[in-house]
Amino acid sequence: MTxxxxxxxxxxxxxxxxxxxxxxxxxxxxxxxxxxxVDFKGGTLIELRSDNTNYKTEDIRGAFNKxxxxxxxxxxxxxxxxxxxxxxxxxLNEPDFIKNLKNDLDNYLEDYSFRRVENVGPKVSAELLxxxxxxxxxxxxxxxxxxxxxxxxxxxxxxxxxIFHDVIITLGIFSLLSLEINLSIVAAVLTIVGYxxxxxxxxxxxxxxxxxxxxxxxxFDLTNLSINETLSRTLITSVTTLLALLSIFFFGxxxxxxxxxxxxxxxxxxxxxxIFIANPVLVYFKVSQKTLIKEED
Amino acid sequence: xxYFSRLKIISIIVxxxxxxxFSISNFINNEDFFLxxxxxxxxxxxxxxxxxxxxxxxxxxxxxxxxxxxxxRNYFKKKEIKTFDYKLGKQKVxxxxxxxxxxxxxxxxxxxxxxxxxxxxxxxxxxxxELIDNIFELNLTxxxxxxxxxxxxxxxxxxxxxxxxxxxxxxxxxxxxxxxRIAVELPGLDNPDRIKSxxxxxxxxxxxxxxxxxxxxxxxxxxxxxxxxxxxxxxxxIIISGDNLIDAxxxxxxxxxxxxxxxxxxxxxxxxxxxxxxxGIGKQLAIVLDNQIISAPVIRDVIASGSGQISGGFTFQxxxxxxxxxxxxxxxxxxxxxxxxxxxxxxxxxSIKAGVLSLIIGFILVILYMIYKYRLFGLISNFALIxxxxxxxxxxxxxxxxxxxPGIAGIILTVGMAVDANVLIFERIKEELxxxxxxxxxxxxxYTLSRTAILDANITTIxxxxxxxxxxxxxVKGFSVTLxxxxxxxxxxxxxxxxxxxxxxxxxxxxxxVTIK
Numbered sequence: 125m126t127x128x129x130x131x132x133x134x135x136x137x138x139x140x141x142x143x144x145x146x147x148x149x150x151x152x153x154x155x156x157x158x159x160x161x162v163d164f165k166g167g168t169l170i171e172l173r174s175d176n177t178n179y180k181t182e183d184i185r186g187a188f189n190k191x192x193x194x195x196x197x198x199x200x201x202x203x204x205x206x207x208x209x210x211x212x213x214x215x216l217n218e219p220d221f222i223k224n225l226k227n228d229l230d231n232y233l234e235d236y237s238f239r240r241v242e243n244v245g246p247k248v249s250a251e252l253l254x255x256x257x258x259x260x261x262x263x264x265x266x267x268x269x270x271x272x273x274x275x276x277x278x279x280x281x282x283x284x285x286x287i288f289h290d291v292i293i294t295l296g297i298f299s300l301l302s303l304e305i306n307l308s309i310v311a312a313v314l315t316i317v318g319y320x321x322x323x324x325x326x327x328x329x330x331x332x333x334x335x336x337x338x339x340x341x342x343x344f345d346l347t348n349l350s351i352n353e354t355l356s357r358t359l360i361t362s363v364t365t366l367l368a369l370l371s372i373f374f375f376g377x378x379x380x381x382x383x384x385x386x387x388x389x390x391x392x393x394x395x396x397x398x399i400f401i402a403n404p405v406l407v408y409f410k411v412s413q414k415t416l417i418k419e420e421d
Numbered sequence: 422x423x424y425f426s427r428l429k430i431i432s433i434i435v436x437x438x439x440x441x442x443f444s445i446s447n448f449i450n451n452e453d454f455f456l457x458x459x460x461x462x463x464x465x466x467x468x469x470x471x472x473x474x475x476x477x478x479x480x481x482x483x484x485x486x487x488x489x490x491x492x493x494r495n496y497f498k499k500k501e502i503k504t505f506d507y508k509l510g511k512q513k514v515x516x517x518x519x520x521x522x523x524x525x526x527x528x529x530x531x532x533x534x535x536x537x538x539x540x541x542x543x544x545x546x547x548x549x550x551e552l553i554d555n556i557f558e559l560n561l562t563x564x565x566x567x568x569x570x571x572x573x574x575x576x577x578x579x580x581x582x583x584x585x586x587x588x589x590x591x592x593x594x595x596x597x598x599x600x601x602r603i604a605v606e607l608p609g610l611d612n613p614d615r616i617k618s619x620x621x622x623x624x625x626x627x628x629x630x631x632x633x634x635x636x637x638x639x640x641x642x643x644x645x646x647x648x649x650x651x652x653x654x655x656x657x658x659i660i661i662s663g664d665n666l667i668d669a670x671x672x673x674x675x676x677x678x679x680x681x682x683x684x685x686x687x688x689x690x691x692x693x694x695x696x697x698x699x700x701g702i703g704k705q706l707a708i709v710l711d712n713q714i715i716s717a718p719v720i721r722d723v724i725a726s727g728s729g730q731i732s733g734g735f736t737f738q739x740x741x742x743x744x745x746x747x748x749x750x751x752x753x754x755x756x757x758x759x760x761x762x763x764x765x766x767x768x769x770x771x772s773i774k775a776g777v778l779s780l781i782i783g784f785i786l787v788i789l790y791m792i793y794k795y796r797l798f799g800l801i802s803n804f805a806l807i808x809x810x811x812x813x814x815x816x817x818x819x820x821x822x823x824x825x826x827p828g829i830a831g832i833i834l835t836v837g838m839a840v841d842a843n844v845l846i847f848e849r850i851k852e853e854l855x856x857x858x859x860x861x862x863x864x865x866x867x868y869t870l871s872r873t874a875i876l877d878a879n880i881t882t883i884x885x886x887x888x889x890x891x892x893x894x895x896x897v898k899g900f901s902v903t904l905x906x907x908x909x910x911x912x913x914x915x916x917x918x919x920x921x922x923x924x925x926x927x928x929x930x931x932x933x934x935v936t937i938k
Contacts, residue, residue: 171768219618219758239768245759248473252894259892266884274877308827311889311897315834315904318885322878326845329874357848360794361841364787368837371783372830377775379465380830387834 126345127352131399135407138400142289149296156299161306162210162242164256166249170209171201171240174233181207187232191225202378206239213243256310260291263317271321275328276415282405283324286397290320294389308383316390319365323358323398330354331406335413343411347403362395423865423924433917437808440815447818460817463825464606465896466773468766470613472605473598474620474756476577478570481754482512482561485569489548489559490514496536502526506556513560523552530559540564570600576753578603583749584619603756611765615742623711623755624746626663628694631705631717632656644707646714648733653717655707660697662751665690669747671740674730680740681730684747691727699723708733710743762895776829783833784810791840795847798937801922802843809839809907809914816906828899835907841878842915845871847937860935864927868920875915879908 126132162169172184184207185198193211201208213221222241229236244252264287272280291313298305330350338346351358366388373384409415425433447459464471490507493514497504502522508515518526530537530550538547543564551558561569574597581603585593594606605620607613631653632641640657668685686694698706698720707717708731715733735743788806791799813832817824850867857863886908889901927935 219621220614223614237765238763239765241761241763243758243761245757247475248760255892255894259888262892263885263888266888267881270881270884307893307895307897308900311827311893311900314885314889315882318882319838321881321885322841325877325881326874329877333870353852354848357841357844360790360844360848361838364790364840364844365834365837367786367790368783368833371779371786372833375775375779375782376830376833377772377779377826379772379826380775380779383827383830 126341127349129352129355130348131351131403132344132348132407135400135404138396139404142293142397142401145293145296146289149292149299152296152299153292156302158295158299158305159302160253161304162244162249163306164249164253166244166246167195167210167212168244169240169242170238172207172209172236173239174205174207174236176233176235177205179205179233184209184233187229190232191228202381206378252307256307259310260313260317263314264288267317267321271325271328274325275332276411278406278409278411278415279328279332281409282402283321283328285405286324286394286402287317287320289397289401290316290390290393293393294386297389298386303385304382306382308380309386312383312386312390315387316394319391320394320397323361323394324402326357327351327354327398327403331403331411332416335411335416339413344407347406351399351403358395358398362391365391423861423868423920423927425921425924430921433921437812437918440812440819441808442815443818444811444814447814458818458821460814461821461823462769462773463823463828463896463899464608464762464769465764465826466769466776466824467608468611468764468769469606469608470610470616470763471761471895472607472613472617472620472758473760474577474581474603474605475759476570476573476601476603476753477755477757478566478573478601481569481573482566483509485561486512486514490516493536493559497526500529510558513558515559516557517555518557520555523555526557527552540568543567567600573753574601574603577756580750580752581605581620581756584745585616587745587749588616588619590616602759609766611763613761613763617758617761619742619746620756621758622746623752624663624749625711625751626666626747627709628660628662628697629658629707629709630656630660630697630701631707644709644712644714646717648714648716653705653707653714655709655714660706661686661690661693663747664750665693666747669744671735671737671744672730674732677732679732680735680737681732682735682740682744682747683730684728686727686729688727691725694727694729695723695725698725715743772826776826780829780833780836784836787836787840791843795937797926798843798847798923801919801926802840802847804922805843805914805919806836806839808918809910810836812910812914813903813907816910817903822902822906823899824903825896825899827896828903831900831903832907835904835911838882839907839911839914842875842911843919845875845878846915846919851937854936860927861931864923875912879912883908 174184181198181200185196188196188198188209188211193213195212197210199208200206222238226238264284267287268280268284271283294313294316298309327350330353331347334341334346334350341349369384369388369391372380373388376384443458446457486509490509493516494504494507502518502525504516504518504526506515506517527550530548537550539545540547545562545564547562547565547568549560549562578595578597582595585595585605585607590607591609593608596604598604605616607616610616633654641654642657643652644655645652665686666684667687669682672681672683674681701720702722703720705717705719708715715731718732731743788803791802793799795802810832813835846867849871850864853863853866853870854860857866883905886901886905890898890905893901
């Protein structure tokens with residue numbers, strides 16, 4: 125009685141794959157780093173729309189290049205004619221900066237408008253980054269403590285390892301693809317933390333219930349049984365959440381693209397890790413009925 | 422878990438209806454509708470400007486220390502205690518005394534409230550006094566600085582409000598942020614250049630004589646004349662300042678055919694101005710704004726009426742702005758704009774459209790999937806989901822919460838995750854139906870046994886959302902608001918609406934075949 129599908133046969137294989145992905149992600153994060161947006165790096169972002177269909181990205185870039193801006197980047201942004209321009213700026217306090225920029229730009233471009241302008245000073249961006257990192261760290265700690273109260277420490281470690289796996293690999297993929305990290309990505313990461321935890325807790329809840337019920341089944345098979353019993357729920361919830369996220373990704377506009385992409389990665393990874401990462405940890409710690417009884421003493 | 426008393430059913434219905442009622446007021450444009458509450462749209466959705474200003478406290482701290490130096494020197498002179506070698510160090514005042522007076526001086530700094538005020542609220546003195554190598558070092562305590570910051574911020578926010586109000590933008594919001602910052606939100610404003618230039622100026626106006634004496638120690642300084650570009654030597658003695666102004670407005674001067682700013686002085690200012698012009702006929706009077714000379718006319722006549730004109734090659738716009746700045750008064754300290762975010766109204770509109778479209782599509786996909794998976798029970802769960810969305814909107818309306826683009830994403834995510842609780846329950850019921858013949862008991866067990874998993878799952882998400890609420894900023898905060906309220910309404914809709922409908926169906930069909938597909 126171990127359930128229809130033998131997930132536990134793949135524990136070792138999946139753990140090796142995850143370990144490779146995890147180490148590769150760490151490698152990317154260390155050596156390539158993350159592509160921080162203006163929220164965290166400071167600087168100016170302009171979303172520009174041009175009604176002149178003859179313009180290509182090179183034309184827009186060429187026009188901005190003539191303005192002597194530091195660290196300039198020009199990219200297409202969603203719909204035809206929409207661009208995002210980013211650059212560094214030393215003095216945020218020059219009140220007429222944008223006005224002057226527009227005047228200069230008028231020499232090189234026509235039929236354009238600024239749809240969005242963001243200026244973030246170095247002090248604020250440093251604080252926002254600090255807040256983002258603190259928020260994620262506190263969220264991880266809070267999850268660890270919560271699950272420690274609700275379960276035993278072995279479960280707690282299993283869940284945290286799974287969450288770390290999801291967050292690091294998600295960020296690793298962002299690093300690999302040079303996708304922008306901004307405030308909404310922090311929100312996405314926090315939601316991933318919550319979602320991954322959610323998925324793991326549901327399976328763990330069943331593991332604990334089964335531990336009490338079946339003294340004779342070893343943890344290796346017991347986790348498999350529990351995964352099978354909760355499998356349809358795990359899949360259905362992942363599907364409905366992904367349906368919602370895909371809808372945001374495709375129809376929610378350019379601003380939510382990064383956010384929904386991070387969440388989609390997180391949900392897929394979270395579903396995978398709650399089965400293939402969190403449960404093997406219980407096996408390694410040789411969790412048994414005794415683990416629960418000891419706690420209750 | 423399946424039994425509902427009649428009273429309970431009625432309260433559930435009343436509760437849902439009242440929230441739905443609130444949510445509906447968002448869709449009704451009728452002015453007569455007695456409910457005026459609506460969800461606020463964030464700046465990213467309705468377009469507008471957000472500015473974060475930081476008060477530069479350093480000039481004021483230096484000023485405070487400078488006047489403290491004078492106060493301390495006079496204080497000891499009056500007490501006939503010999504002190505000397507006064508100096509203004511970095512963030513501190515230094516002075517010396519005879520060695521036998523040192524104890525006494527330290528004692529006075531502890532006990533005389535006039536010399537060193539004690540704040541009962543903070544349990545701290547305003548100044549810290551130390552004797553290092555026979556030199557007294559006087560610096561502001563942490564709370565001394567906080568006190569300065571607070572009063573600075575209070576004054577600055579008042580001036581900022583006046584200036585923004587004068588420009589007349591639509592429902593601006595001006596709030597303190599932290600100990601030394603002011604957040605300004607200007608809905609609907611897609612070009613903040615004018616406000617930025619108005620807030621970026623201290624607008625410290627003074628009228629002072631131009632002197633011939635070039636020695637700086639004589640109390641004069643070299644300032645640049647904006648009009649002519651030359652440097653003039655201006656006395657540091659202030660005749661009148663912006664504080665004496667009661668009105669200022671732009672005016673067309675018909676004689677020279679240029680725009681000027683005309684001003685009216687208060688009584689004290691008028692008297693001082695009259696005396697100064699009487700004694701100073703033939704002299705040049707410098708009108709100084711933020712350490713730059715706007716103009717320096719020669720006094721030809723006594724001006725006793727208490728009103729006058731400033732000319733300085735203004736355009737009508739710059740004269741209007743100067744008049745506005747003078748009317749609103751000088752900022753106590755310079756303000757730095759450290760963050761600015763502006764969204765054009767068309768982008769906001771596009772974001773709303775995209776947000777609503779993705780909400781509808783996501784919603785339909787989830788609904789179809791649930792019907793496919795659970796048939797009748799899918800319908801029940803979908804009904805609960807729809808009520809859930811209205812309740813979520815109802816709560817947002819009651820709290821007049823701000824809906825942002827990430828906030829809409831939070832609602833869509835709620836749709837995706839809200840069904841989770843029902844899925845957990847239905848799957849559990851399926852398992853129980855295999856073991857238990859009595860359908861009512863099987864359903865009851867399904868609800869009871871899935872409860873801990875549901876609570877755990879939702880509490881973890883709420884923890885993440887709350888942390889985001891505390892640390893998040895701007896639109897992202899809106900995401901945590903909708904996500905957390907969404908979780909609460911989800912739990913309610915699952916345990917009261919979906920369970921009520923399920924129980925009605927099961928109890929009615931307790932002898933028939935009931936399956937969850």
